[in-house]
Amino acid sequence: MKQSLEQLREEFRYEKTNSCVQCGYCLPVCPTYITMGKETHSPRGRINLVKMVGEGKITDLSVLEEPLDLCLGCRACETACPTGVEYGSILEAARAALVRRKKFSAPVRLLRKAMFQKVFPNRKIMKFTGNAFWLYEKSGLQKAGRTSGAMKRLPNHLGDFEAIMPQAVSPAERKKTPNRVKAKGEKKYTVAFFTGCIMDAMFQRINRLSVQLLAEAGCEVIVVPKQTCCGALHSHSGEMEETKRLAKQNITAFEQAGVDFIVNNAGGCGAMLYEYGHLLEDDKEWADRAAAFSAKSRDISQVLVSCGGLSNLHTYPGELVTYQRSCHMTNVQKVTSEPLDLLNSVSGIRFIEMEQADMCCGSAGIYNIINYDASMDILDRKMKDTKATGASVIITTNPGCLLQMKLGIEREKLSESVRAMHLIEYLAEAAGIS
Amino acid sequence: MKMMTSNHIDEIKKIVKSGRVLTDESDRFSYSFDGSFGTFLPDAVIQTKSTEELAQLVKLANREQIPVYPRGQSTSLSGGPLPVKGGMVFDLSVMDDLLEIHGEDLVAVVSPGILTANIHKAAEQKGLMYPPDPSSSHVSTIGGNMAENSGGPRGLKYGVTKDYVIGLEVITPEGEIIKTGGSTVKNVTGYDLTKLIVGSEGTLGIITKAVLRLIPKPQGSETIMAVFNSLIDAGSAISKILSSGILPSKMELMDKASIAAVENYEPLGLPLNAEAIILIELDGHPLALKDEVKQAADLCDSVGAREIRIPQNAEERAEIWKARKLVSPAIARIKPTKISEDATVPRSKIPQMCMRLQEIRDKYDVHLVVFGHAGDGNLHPNIICDKSDKEEMRRVEQAVAEIFTAAIELGGTLSGEHGIGLMKAPFMEMELGAIGLDMMKRIKESWDPNNIMNPGKIFPEPGQKLELS
Secondary structure (H helix, E strand, O other): OOOOHHHHHHHOOHHHHOOOOOOOOOHHHOHHHHHHOOHHHOHHHHHHHHHHHHOOOOOOHHHHHHHHHOOOOOOHHHHHOOOOOOHHHHHHHHHHHHHHHOOOOHHHHHHHHHHHHHHOOOHHHHHHHHHHHHHHHHOOHHHHHHHHOHHHHOHHHHHHHHOOOOOOOOHHHHHOOOOEEOOOOOOOEEEEEOOOHHHHHHOHHHHHHHHHHHHHHOEEEEOOOOOOOOOHHHHHOOOHHHHHHHHHHHHHHHHOOOOOEEEEOOHHHHHHHHOHHHHOOOOOOOHHHHHHHHHHEEEHHHHHHHOOOOOOOEEEEEEEEEEOOOHHHHHHOOOOOHHHHHHHOOEEEEEOOOOOOOOOOOOOOOHHHHOHHHHHHHHHHHHHHHHHHOOOEEEEOOHHHHHHHHHHHHHOOOOOOOEEEEHHHHHHHHHOOO | OOOOOHHHHHHHHHHOOOOEEEOOHHHHHHOOOOOOOOOOOOOEEEEOOOHHHHHHHHHHHHHHOOOEEEEOOOOOOOOOOOOOOOOEEEEHHHOOOOEEEEOOOOEEEEOOOOEHHHHHHHHHHOOEEOOOOOOOOOOOEHHHHHHHOOOOOOHHHHOOHHHOEEEEEEEOOOOOEEEEEOOOOOOOOOOOHHHHHOOOOOOOOEEEEEEEEOEEOOOEEEEEEEEEOOHHHHHHHHHHHHOOOOOOOEEEEEEHHHHHHHHHHOOOOOOOOOOEEEEEEEEEOHHHHHHHHHHHHHHHHHOOOOEEEOOOOHHHHHHHHHHHHHHHHHHHOOOOEEEEOOOEOOHHHHHHHHHHHHHHHHHHOOEEEEEEEHHHOEEEEEEEEOOOOHHHHHHHHHHHHHHHHHHHHOOOEOOOOOOOOOOOHHHHHHHHHHHHHHHHHHHHHHHOOOOOEOOOOOOOOOOOOOOOO
16 A cells, blocks of 8 residues: 555554653553563554654554554553543554554454454344353353363463353343333433443343442433444454444434433443544534534443432441452543442442552453453453452453453452452442342 | 674674563664654664673673663653664663662662652652652653753752762673772762762663662651742742752742643643742751741742742642643643753852743744743753744754853753753753863763763764754
8 A cells, every 4th residue: 555654644643643752651551561561562662653654764564563453452541641642542543554454364354344343233143142152151061161171272262261251141031121211219310221242242130230220329221222332342453434333323323312321331332432522523424423422421330429329238347349440431431439439338348449450450352362461461460469459359340351350360269259240240239139 | 883783683682591682673663762852773672680691792782883772761851862873772671670778778779770759669668768859750760860860859959869879880881890889978989980970871881780878758848839920039039048048848930831831731720920930848847847938938928929828738739739740741732842951050040041041932932931940940941842843943943052052151051950962962062161071071982992882972973963953
């Protein structure tokens, strides 16, 4: 692809790299800089590589591939950055530019297309996946897999993930989730619940509990039928066209619902929904609608706190609980205090913050599957800080983090004494809802 | 200076048994910059914790005349770690294992890759303090701080990095490992090589270990914010306080342009029509502090401060210091390029320097912001510009040159704490005189006969000029 420098600059959003003054304040907060130990895997290093493309000093674009692939996209660097560099936006543009040029091998191309265009966005397929999951678990196949050691021989360490998969929901139970739930007591808000693709397929129970807790807190909850995957995984992989298509489908689906808030329970999805406005800002027809959508998007913890919280939450006295933050909730949505407010409203709880609480766990969408070793280095550091708290419950607010922390517990052989839970599961347990 | 060959790389890889040798293009580009200007590709980046391996590499470099560039975390604002002639970059940030606080000796023993903020923390845990506090201390390494002799706001009362380094382990440019100084505050055995190495910007050797002096941590601190309608009044307040027998730990100045930039960036309720704000921090015994705060506030009042704020708790104090902290990021948003200078003048000349800076700003029509460590004369005139605008950058070059001239004419210096590095090298003779500069050069030549250690820094190349456009 022959292009003028001008075109390359536009494609890579070169002008955004100029706000980086290379002060290095992002270095101490970057998980990959810490674990991989070189500037090439730091935000400042990656931004510089993009800068070099824009200045014509790097012409072989494949030089950028590994450094960009190994970025978790946790965006802790944006929070640390004193000059407001839009790292996420630079990363997204650069990844998309590389994907456009990349010649994937035929099977990978097919798999990418199948996953990104057919599987994640398709609720039926995702539901089927969820059902297949249930069948797999209930039929004893899972047990056979676990005991025979067959799982250990799976490529790319997929076997490790098998051990942490959640308990699946039966098709019958799955159908029970209603499309509209009335508020308990006085109605405070009408909200639309964003189910998400992975949450819906793998963590259906958490979705159901979310709807129940929202109703408990005073929300009338609508589950809009034509919603689809948020597009975060596509965006992280540079599949921008597909991301935009999904965003538009969601915007159309939700704008007719006429609700106060669009509520999600997954930090990663929430961040994507929060950024629809930014994603479609150059699209005249959609910019305003996207901005209106993003303005209504909330994490469930925000809505529960806005409703005045939940009452009568209790656990056994002195239960030690720690919280592994979702990076995208912290650094993109900037939601930090609400989950803590909710946890601290549980009577009996002893909350302990871990060291480097803002550091990514290494899950990062499908990063832990694609970059397994890099992800495990980050997880092992995280588990050291988690163990030091002595907590028996690790709270998360995103499905990826939840699975990753479960994996961490397995790796540390702590499954007898430590549980990883979604905030909603924990609150529901404390409220006596099952 | 010779080009590196693949044979050299092979030999380097043989020496570096315990670390990494990076030669990929992505890695070389990632070690080509610092917090200042320019892109210079090294041929190889070496990461090893082993002093012996580094010494062997320096021997190789000396034999083959390959440039060696020591580097910390590359936060330098003067080009200190830039590999301007290619060769090897030593990434010393990986040497981050040694941090011992010896409470009874009041010293810390550290390896060069330790972050300065971690020394602060470790010392404080034992009721001690390592005073030098460059604003990048949570990112910068102590090795980099020593090479550049970094300062920080507390320089006013406590001095700078060199005042706390009492012993070093150094790899000489010929690849020998030597020790200078030791663990005692008093030490007059021979020349003070420790002080020579600190601030030599990596041109005389590689620091691989250091002994730092610590002091007891002050028991308390208080802050005063004083607002002035004239920069001159603010300047007199500073000199009045300093001659009154009170020595604040910090005295920071913000001019009108920096107040406006901060308010634009994040509204903190700063007075936009004020000409200057001074922030004063006093530390010491709580009883003495009470008295000193009153005296300092009265002195500000006596020279016409229009408002004096004394925060009553830690949150209020943090809020006030936040304003000063935000100056740098706030001005960086105005235009993409920030030329950060650190010309320093005798304290009594601050009002005059401020006037000269205003003249320079108007003469060259540049966006000049002045803030900094007014108490020790170390102002930070920053020019905010756009490096893609060639015409503007030429005006900036002229303005920068004139800032240096003004500082020297007022009896000051080119650089208070950032170092000479690359950009200020052409102005060395102006401050030192031809012979003064030549004496420095002779030291360099005798330490580093093959000129392999951080070549291209401090000393101007023939005909070298400041070039930003």
